[in-house]
Amino acid sequence: MTSVLYDTPGPRAKRRNVLYTIVFLAVMAVAAWWVLSALADKNQLAADKWTPFVTDSQVWTTYLLPGLTETLKAAALSILIALPLGALLGIGRLSDHRWVRVPVGAVVEFFRAIPVLLLMMFAAALYREFTTVSSDFRPLYAVVTGLVLYNASVIAEVVRAGVLSLPRGQGDASEALGMRKGQTMLYVLLPQAVTVMLPALVSQLVVIVKDTALGGALLGFEELLSQNRQITANYGANTIATFTVIALIFIVINAILTALAGRLEKRLRQGKKTAAVVIPAQAGAADAVKKAVSDA
Amino acid sequence: MFDFLDSGQYDLLGAFWVTAKLALYSAIGSLIWGTALVAMRVSPVPLMRAFGTAYVNIVRNTPLTVVIVACSLGLDQTLGVTLGGSDFKDIGFRLAVLGLTAYTGTFVCEALRSGINTVPPGQAEAARALGLSFTQVLTLIVLPQAFRAVVTPLANVLIALTKNTTVAAAISAAEAAFLMKEMIENEADALFAVFAVFAFGFMVLTLPTGLILGWAAKRLAVKR
Numbered sequence: 001m002t003s004v005l006y007d008t009p010g011p012r013a014k015r016r017n018v019l020y021t022i023v024f025l026a027v028m029a030v031a032a033w034w035v036l037s038a039l040a041d042k043n044q045l046a047a048d049k050w051t052p053f054v055t056d057s058q059v060w061t062t063y064l065l066p067g068l069t070e071t072l073k074a075a076a077l078s079i080l081i082a083l084p085l086g087a088l089l090g091i092g093r094l095s096d097h098r099w100v101r102v103p104v105g106a107v108v109e110f111f112r113a114i115p116v117l118l119l120m121m122f123a124a125a126l127y128r129e130f131t132t133v134s135s136d137f138r139p140l141y142a143v144v145t146g147l148v149l150y151n152a153s154v155i156a157e158v159v160r161a162g163v164l165s166l167p168r169g170q171g172d173a174s175e176a177l178g179m180r181k182g183q184t185m186l187y188v189l190l191p192q193a194v195t196v197m198l199p200a201l202v203s204q205l206v207v208i209v210k211d212t213a214l215g216g217a218l219l220g221f222e223e224l225l226s227q228n229r230q231i232t233a234n235y236g237a238n239t240i241a242t243f244t245v246i247a248l249i250f251i252v253i254n255a256i257l258t259a260l261a262g263r264l265e266k267r268l269r270q271g272k273k274t275a276a277v278v279i280p281a282q283a284g285a286a287d288a289v290k291k292a293v294s295d296a
Numbered sequence: 297m298f299d300f301l302d303s304g305q306y307d308l309l310g311a312f313w314v315t316a317k318l319a320l321y322s323a324i325g326s327l328i329w330g331t332a333l334v335a336m337r338v339s340p341v342p343l344m345r346a347f348g349t350a351y352v353n354i355v356r357n358t359p360l361t362v363v364i365v366a367c368s369l370g371l372d373q374t375l376g377v378t379l380g381g382s383d384f385k386d387i388g389f390r391l392a393v394l395g396l397t398a399y400t401g402t403f404v405c406e407a408l409r410s411g412i413n414t415v416p417p418g419q420a421e422a423a424r425a426l427g428l429s430f431t432q433v434l435t436l437i438v439l440p441q442a443f444r445a446v447v448t449p450l451a452n453v454l455i456a457l458t459k460n461t462t463v464a465a466a467i468s469a470a471e472a473a474f475l476m477k478e479m480i481e482n483e484a485d486a487l488f489a490v491f492a493v494f495a496f497g498f499m500v501l502t503l504p505t506g507l508i509l510g511w512a513a514k515r516l517a518v519k520r
Contacts (some may be wrong), residue, residue: 001339003340003434004417004420004421005420005430005434005438006339006424006430006433007424009340011342017340017341017342018343020341020344021341021343021344024341024343024344024347027400038375038377039375041375042374042375042376044374044375054362065389070433072507084304110495112498113457113495113498113499113501113502113503114459114495114498115460115462115498116459117460117462117463117472117473118466118473118476118494118498121473121476121477122480122487122491125480125484125487129484129487140426150492168398185491198319204355209359210357210358210360210361211359211361212359213359213361213362214359214361214463214466215363217364217365217463217466218359218465218466218477223310225359225361225362225365228365228369237374237376239369239370239373240370240374243362243365243366243369243370243442247358247366249361250358250359251354251357251358254358255353255355255357258357266396
């Protein structure tokens with residue numbers, strides 16, 4: 001691999017790189033040795049702490065898989081509700097009417113400025129005080145409510161960026177054809193905007209999946225992370241092994257979603273069927289707006 | 297409605313002070329760690345590049361809550377790592393700074409990497425032509441320009457970090473979300489007021505960050 005930052009290594013640079021590699025390996029080895037010996041000290045490396053995850057299917061069927069189901073259920077519900085809501089808010093922010101644009105903008109900015117955990121805790125208390133939702137479902141409701149409020153605002157910004165990224169001619173042409181404002185949005189602008197938004201939306205799903213874990217830690221939502229209490233209680237305090245497995249499940253799911261977003265982005269860039277600029281998966285919504293505006 | 301503020305029962309300012317300290321320490325830590333990570337990711341040593349890439353992809357895809365809770369249950373309660381903290385709130389605070397730094401560092405790294413891509417290749421080529429080494433090219437020529445290009449993305453990372461400090465409530469660091477949980481339980485009749493107070497507090501913390509850094513982004517942008 002060549003990089004613009006350094007010359008192609010000659011004999012001396014090659015020797016130096018080998019030296020750096022050895023030093024880096026040594027540092028990593030010391031760190032690994034320290035971690036492993038600390039783990040061995042506390043008996044966390046014993047085989048019986050790790051084997052249940054391979055040999056005992058019960059740990060999966062009783063704890064991990066039901067937890068994973070709850071996580072995915074909350075994530076799926078959140079994105080399904082947040083998408084239309086976010087689209088509405090996004091369109092509202094683009095409205096020609098001041099009395100629509102300004103309040104919607106305030107709502108979007110408010111929910112984006114507040115930690116999603118605060119929204120979840122507030123929603124949980126609201127459901128407890130003012131509704132008859134049974135306490136079994138309250139954590140799920142609270143988590144989904146918090147995630148929907150936050151992510152709808154983020155999606156609203158993505159939608160706005162997507163619509164703004166379309167060339168002016170698209171809207172002008174549909175106006176010339178005699179379409180109403182609603183028709184222009186629904187049949188011309190939104191369909192094209194959704195296509196360019198897809199990568200950003202998929203990577204927002206990663207954020208949602210990660211944030212469901214908040215409910216497990218603080219609201220008694222029985223998702224994947226919260227299963228660590230049950231597992232470590234029943235399988236002999238295998239904290240390290242349990243966390244490793246739980247983290248791995250999250251990492252695999254999110255890595256798949258991230259890769260999907262990357263592939264979508266690449267495909268959309270190559271097969272350019274619309275005039276719009278693809279909104280990159282990793283950019284925050286605010287950057288996307290700025291980029292769309294400067295590119296338009 | 298807001299009389300719980302005068303009762304003296306809750307240390308609201310104290311809780312937000314802890315939140316601000318968490319955000320500040322983690323911001324400093326993650327800026328340093330993120331810069332180190334990006335240096336590894338673009339370095340000529342293949343092993344360092346591999347480590348940087350693997351670390352970023354693994355940690356970025358792990359929920360912050362898992363990182364923070366693992367810091368507490370794994371590091372503290374299983375391995376006895378207290379980072380020199382005395383009581384459980386202090387230990388929670390220190391471990392939260394560690395977890396937030398490890399997590400946010402990956403986002404700083406990714407922001408900086410995209411900043412490096414905005415520096416025209418001619419800059420690094422000219423530096424190499426003058427005989428500068430990789431370290432000199434990176435620290436004297438490329439990174440200073442990269443930093444100035446990514447002030448806005450970095451500001452977004454820091455705002456997200458400020459909001460993410462609430463996750464430390466999961467391991468009993470005495471910050472704002474932890475106090476809000478307690479107040480919601482005790483002051484159920486003033487629910488909306490409690491929420492309003494904490495929402496306002498976070499807006500006070502995040503909005504100036506955005507405004508100041510947005511102004512700084514314009515001042516610092518490299519004119520090309």
